[in-house]
Amino acid sequence: MMMLALLGFGTVLTFIALIMTRRLSAVVALVSIPVLFGLIAGAGAGLGEMMLKGVADVxxxxxxxxxxxxxxxxxxxxxxxxxxxxxxxxxxxxxxxxxxxxxxxxxxxxxxxxxxxxxxxxxxxxxxxxxxxxxxxxxxxxxxxxxxxxxxxxxxxxxxxxxxxxxxxxxxxxxxxxxxxxxxxxxxxxxxxxxxxxxxxxxxxxxxxxxxxxxxxxxxxxxxxxxxxxxxxxxxxxxxxxxxxxxxxxxxxxxxxxxxxxxxxxxxxxxxxxxxxxxxxxxxFNVVMVVALMFAAGSFTGIVAGTGMLDAMAASLLHVVPPALGPYLASLTALLSMPMTFLMSNDAYYFGIVPVIAQTAASFGIPPEAIARASLVGQPVHSFSPLLAAVYLAAGLLRLEVGDVQRFALRYAVLTSLFLLAMLLLTGALPLWV
Structure with a gap:
């Protein structure tokens, strides 16, 4: 499980690094990087079916x-x-x-x-x-x-x-x-x-x-x-x-x-x-770019999910927070939602990660609705996730490179998420601790 988690994070981080440094185009990176790490994970001949399933989903x-x-x-x-x-x-x-x-x-x-x-x-x-x-x-x-x-x-x-x-x-x-x-x-x-x-x-x-x-x-x-x-x-x-x-x-x-x-x-x-x-x-041109990027992103998620990397990443992330920090899980969830939603899809995060966090938080007296609100804090950062189709659509219409947009905008996205967290704490919508 740990090896799959490491391969999963390696897949995502390698992909992000390559497109942000403009070493590869987004389409090429979305297809080739997960195939490479999938082969290392031992998926072998099953990669083709995983890719087609991911493409069919999108x-x-x-x-x-x-x-x-x-x-x-x-x-x-x-x-x-x-x-x-x-x-x-x-x-x-x-x-x-x-x-x-x-x-x-x-x-x-x-x-x-x-x-x-x-x-x-x-x-x-x-x-x-x-x-x-x-x-x-x-x-x-x-x-x-x-x-x-x-x-x-x-x-x-x-x-x-x-x-x-x-x-x-x-x-x-x-x-x-x-x-x-x-x-x-x-x-x-x-x-x-x-x-x-x-x-x-x-x-x-x-x-x-x-x-x-x-x-x-x-x-x-x-x-x-x-x-x-x-x-x-x-x-x-x-x-x-x-x-x-x-x-x-x-x-x-x-x-x-x-x-x-x-x-x-x-x-x-x-x-x-x-x-x-x-x-x-x-x-x-715009249509071809959007469709190619969408199908490439589907191939990416198909391999990451099909090899078990996605589940392994989700499980490993839950061990980042020590038990002593349990009473602060609501505010910690808000902070962790930024990197989590940037590195994975909303479906994987909300249906795979958030329920487990909420179950753990309940033992410390934190209601599920607080975790639900906290999980939304990272959405400004998620709006620039390399796994989000709208990023490629906007970049294509603006004739900009996705990596250039991320380098310019991510700092402001993080500040917006932190400001949102501060406002939630200030208005009482989110407890700092229980």
Whole structure:
């Protein structure tokens, strides 16, 4: 068991080191590193089946992401987001501080649906042209977007909160969300402060002044690009709202809904085969990158889980905390959630690690709902995990390397998690000890 745990940590750490130092691309590292360590673990011929099982597990998500990229690309080409961009531009102008603060404001509104993928697609589609026009660092957009979405994802229909409640069998709204709400609001305010800091930093770097020209300001008389479909904006808006409502209400599986919506959007906005082919070719690179990364990540998790490395890592991590620190397990769980959620998926953490921690904490009088809230503290750090599909999606849309984004953003993610922990302790949502 110890050997499997060491191999598991070696797999994850080697992968992280290689992509953060840019020695290998994410796709190559996701496929080759676990195969190498799987061979060392003696998995041998079974690796192929493990890889295919992992790929099969992520196939629905990969399908949804690929058609989501195409759908929102068509919406962007057709001009659905143009009014939102113009309104945002009018508010933020060319001031880097307003742009960074506007990123958090827009991200917090779009994140209400609890879907990180949708948030990334809409916010990046809206804000990236402004960042380019103002010449701001797109790393700031990636950082603020991920941190905002991580905090807003504590809503009851968000993935982490739902997993914590299901794993510990506690009430999602009354035991998790409501006690965390004050700390969640205060942490969101803290992210606005971080955006203000980024804005000041960019003002100095760009030598910005209030009298500077405003290159981002849209003109009403500017030439409309030929691919735009301004007359179809209300149809596109209704279709997008219907898609979001259908996904939230569970009318059909999300991948199926996204495929249907894309087919309708492409046919209505670009009825000729030539136009459809042009739109598909325009965005083929992003789709290929997202799908390749998703399948590679599925192969990675398939091997790590299939060889038993994942279970061994989970068991070994539980022995890190000495029994004398039992009364502090709630706050310690919050601290450990940062590296744990960075190194493993939410499913592995919430369904494999958290229940065992909660069972141990119960012997010290710590209620399960406290452990559930503590387990969410690491989500800002998790938002940059190399095992998270949204990281690759955002990096692909921004044309950035994942390792570069992690090097820039992780320090701010750790600070955000620590700030969230402080607010939970301050508001009484989390006990320091019992």
């Amino acid at each position: 196939t629905p998500v990969a399908v949804m992401l690929s058609f989501a990229v195409l759908y929102f690309a068509v919406m962007m080409d057709a001009g659905l987001f143009d009014p939102l961009v113009r309104r945002t531009v009018r508010m933020v102008g060319n001031d880097p501080m307003r742009v960074s603060i506007g990123t958090v404001a827009l991200g917090s509104l779009v994140s209400v649906d609890g879907d990180g993928t949708t948030t990334a697609l809409i916010v990046i589609s809206t804000m990236l042209p402004i960042y380019h026009a103002v010449r701001m660092n797109p790393m700031i957009l990636a950082t603020l977007l991920a941190l905002t979405n991580a905090v807003m994802n504590f809503v009851p229909w968000g993935g982490p909160s739902a997993r914590a409640a299901a794993a510990l069998k506690v009430d999602l709204v009354h035991d998790i969300f409501v006690p965390m709400l004050p700390a969640m609001i205060l942490t969101l305010i803290g992210i606005f402060v971080l955006a203000w800091h980024f804005g000041r930093m960019e003002r100095r770097r760009l030598n910005w002044s209030p009298s500077a020209p405003q290159p981002t300001k849209a003109r009403d008389d500017e030439v409309v690009p030929p691919e735009r479909r301004p007359r179809l904006i209300w149809f596109n808006l209704a279709l997008t709202i219907a898609l979001m409502v259908s996904m939230m209400t569970g009318v059909a599986p999300p991948p199926a809904l996204m495929m249907i919506a894309f087919a309708i959007a492409l046919t209505v906005n670009y009825p000729s085969l030539k136009e459809q082919r042009a739109r598909m070719e325009q965005h083929a």
